[in-house]
Structures are given as C-alpha cells and as structure tokens.
Amino acid sequence: IFGTETGLAPPLLGVALAVVGTIVLLAGVAGWVEQAFLAPARDAQRNPSSRASYVSTTLLFLGTDVSTFGALFVYYFFVRIGTWPPAELPPLLGSLVVVNTALLVASSVTFHYAHQALEDDNRRRFLGLLGTTLALGLVFLAGQAYEYYEFVVAEGFSLSSGVFGTAFYGLTGLHGLHVALGVGGIAVLCWRALRGHYGPKRDTSVATVSLYWHFVDAVWLFLVVVLYVGASL
Structure with missing residues (x-):
C-alpha cells in the first residue's frame, strides 16, 4: 500500500513485507502461547526453577514484537514527511480516547496487584x-x-482513506489484535485460577501474561502520544 500510494517502493514489496510480517507475528504468538500456557502447565509444577526461562522467552517474544510495531510506526513517520495535515484527517482526540486510555492503564494496575495478591497467597x-x-x-x-464505527459511519474515515487511513487502522488494528489476544490469555488465567491451578510458587503463566499485558499497555500510551496527539499538532 505504501509503495502504491507514494511511488517510493514497488507495490509487490509492500505485499511481500506484509506477508513476511504476518508470518513472523503468528509464529511469535504461537511461541508465546506455548511458553505462557502450555509449557508451564506441563512443567512448572514439577520444576519451579523453569519459571525464569519461560519469563525470559516471553521477554524475547516481546522484543521481536517491538519490531512489528516499529515497522508500522516508521510507515507513519514517512506519511508525516509528506503534505500535512492530510485532507482525510478526522478529529482524533476526544473523550473516548481518554476513557479507553484510562481503562487500559487501570487494567495494568489491577493485573499488577492481582499478581501480588497471588504471591501473598490471597486467592x-x-x-x-x-x-x-x-x-x-x-x-x-x-x-x-x-x-x-464512529470514524467509518459518521466521519467517512476508513482504511481506504489515503495513506493516513492505512497508518491509523494498521497501528490501532494491530494493537487491538494484541489486546484481544491478551484478553483471551487473561480469560484462560481466570478459568485456571477458579480451578485452583495457581499459588505463590505456581505463577509462571500469570507472570508471563502479565508481562505481555503491561507491554500492550505501554504500546498504547506511545500510540496515543504519537498517533492521536501527534496527528492533531
């Protein structure tokens, strides 16, 4: 899409990069699920010392995920080099962004204290x-x-609304996908917690999903500053 809109790169290059990026992302997610849920369920109760290796693997996955978001942020910065503001730019800053940000920050806080409560054996x-x-x-x-819904229906601002539309929905959509994966992970934690699978010495899955969730929160804060606030300047 970037190559087609700007002429700076062959269109097929963008398609190839998108395919490779998707494969890398899916492989990373599969590896994270293995390390965050499957491996701890098999091994952690028998070998508590393996917790550090699972946490390290999660950190490695998050490190590779930074490059996935980084590629889209680079695309956005290239968009900013051109004519600004674009004609299709809608009003981005509003109460909904503030509320959503507060919700995600609050969820990071509650997750932190949930993990702390588990370590204190307060089930x-x-x-x-x-x-x-x-x-x-x-x-x-x-x-x-x-x-x-508001952007597409009320403002007529969609994925096809120029290069900024591509950047906006690419970044927020990728982040939304990560949030959805995190919500799924937390749902699994809740199900396993209700079955009594966790304790002060059995918290590997909780620790790894917590790291992932805090990462998603940090990315959102950066995204709000760069995309929502930055685009309005």
Missing part, C-alpha cells in the same frame, strides 16, 4: 482483581470497536 483478592482486569480489557475492545 480471593487474586481472583477479584484478575476478573476486573478481564472486564476492563473487554470494555476497552468495545470502546475501540465503537470508535471505528
């Missing part, structure tokens, strides 16, 4: 805070879906 508090984190993540996704 009731752990379950309550973990369930709250799940609810906040679901509301965030609903808010983003509503934002898309």
